[in-house]
Amino acid sequence: MKRNYRTPLMIYLLLCLAGLGLFNQLFFNSSSFLRNSMTIIGGVAIVYLLVYFFFLRKPTTNELKKYRQAVKQSKRRNKKSTITKAKHARPKSVSPISRKRSGNPPHLRVIDGKKSNRKGRASL
Numbered sequence: 001m002k003r004n005y006r007t008p009l010m011i012y013l014l015l016c017l018a019g020l021g022l023f024n025q026l027f028f029n030s031s032s033f034l035r036n037s038m039t040i041i042g043g044v045a046i047v048y049l050l051v052y053f054f055f056l057r058k059p060t061t062n063e064l065k066k067y068r069q070a071v072k073q074s075k076r077r078n079k080k081s082t083i084t085k086a087k088h089a090r091p092k093s094v095s096p097i098s099r100k101r102s103g104n105p106p107h108l109r110v111i112d113g114k115k116s117n118r119k120g121r122a123s124l
Helices: 006-028 030-056 062-088 096-102
Strands: none
Touching: 006 030
């Protein structure tokens, strides 16, 4: 296969001419160069922001807004309750019996099994 060596040569030649023109514009007409470069940078920034806001940004859902509002509300509520507890807190003497009772979680309960089966068993 024969390679085409003209294409890379043309690209390098165009890059060299662009660099020479940039160098010439920078040193001999710097105010116009700065004005043009700022115009290009501003235009690119405006186009990027428009594309970002209309196409790339994901819209926030109503559920997410409600969740964030609930989190803020619960933080405010917890903040107020800790302040009131600190003002009204008194040192209490806790007996060892009450410590044992408070260890049982309130959401668990004892379920009575079938007691009639015990009576029908043969005793040894």
